[in-house]
Amino acid sequence: RYGARIAKGLIADLQKQSGSFIATVESQDSGRQQIRARRVLLATGAQDIEPNFPELPDAVQRGLVRYCPICDGYEARDQKIAIIGHGTHGLGEAIFIARTYSDDVTLLTLGKRMELDQKQRQRVEEHRIKVVESPIDALEIRDDRIAALRVDGANMSFDVLYSALGLRFRTGLALALGAQHDDTGALTVDHHNQTTVPGLYAAGAIVRGLDQIVVAMGHSAVAATHIHNHCELPTEEEPGGTEE
Numbered sequence: 001r002y003g004a005r006i007a008k009g010l011i012a013d014l015q016k017q018s019g020s021f022i023a024t025v026e027s028q029d030s031g032r033q034q035i036r037a038r039r040v041l042l043a044t045g046a047q048d049i050e051p052n053f054p055e056l057p058d059a060v061q062r063g064l065v066r067y068c069p070i071c072d073g074y075e076a077r078d079q080k081i082a083i084i085g086h087g088t089h090g091l092g093e094a095i096f097i098a099r100t101y102s103d104d105v106t107l108l109t110l111g112k113r114m115e116l117d118q119k120q121r122q123r124v125e126e127h128r129i130k131v132v133e134s135p136i137d138a139l140e141i142r143d144d145r146i147a148a149l150r151v152d153g154a155n156m157s158f159d160v161l162y163s164a165l166g167l168r169f170r171t172g173l174a175l176a177l178g179a180q181h182d183d184t185g186a187l188t189v190d191h192h193n194q195t196t197v198p199g200l201y202a203a204g205a206i207v208r209g210l211d212q213i214v215v216a217m218g219h220s221a222v223a224a225t226h227i228h229n230h231c232e233l234p235t236e237e238e239p240g241g242t243e244e
Helices: 056-061 069-076 087-100 118-126 172-176 213-229
Strands: 010-017 020-027 031-037 040-042 046-048 081-084 105-108 130-132 136-142 145-150 156-158 160-163 167-169 200-202
Touching (some): 010 172, 040 213, 069 087, 069 160, 081 087, 081 156, 087 105, 087 118, 200 213
Parallel strands (some): 081 105, 105 130
Antiparallel strands (some): 010 020, 020 031, 046 167, 136 145, 145 156
16 A cells, blocks of 8 residues: 565675665575665564473463563462573562562572672562572473472472573674664664664664563654654765754
């Protein structure tokens, strides 16, 4: 209806030349071709670092393994919950679940030592979080529960396992152009969702914030409006061009 052309393919390379972006697209149907655009919106997402769990898709489908307590923590309320993770991120997720949904929370660090300061230790004690630093030899499903088999022989079982191992941001195209990112690896954007590369925008999980569809839609609306309002204006590299 609006004349948009949807092309399926892999963006193998993205470069910026003379006020335009040039994307190299690889597809089975048309081989390798180039697309030129004055502005680009990246919505390439991120991938969860998944736990080493046999039959992981089945466990996720059954709700035994989960990734986002902000999204579905209410469904696991009052259950025996384990969090796989370490460092500030793992501890933060354990505290979030313990103060909101369950009194029985265990943080499995997979053999990583937790260097907790006094404030962090106080919060662990306050929410009665059990921190297990022993390595986990295996994770498996037993009688519709998660079994964590420890190398020291003290096996445990849980109703739900949350993975807090972090994300892999799919930001390679942006980083190759020199776009800046924060300490988590997410792209740095302004209030128009424009990256530090003029004309290059980002939306969704590659921007720091809640990794939720509704948030990504908001990012996209903000970026698309700014792109639309600048479609007829020269880019920064063109004569008379400025970027807000």
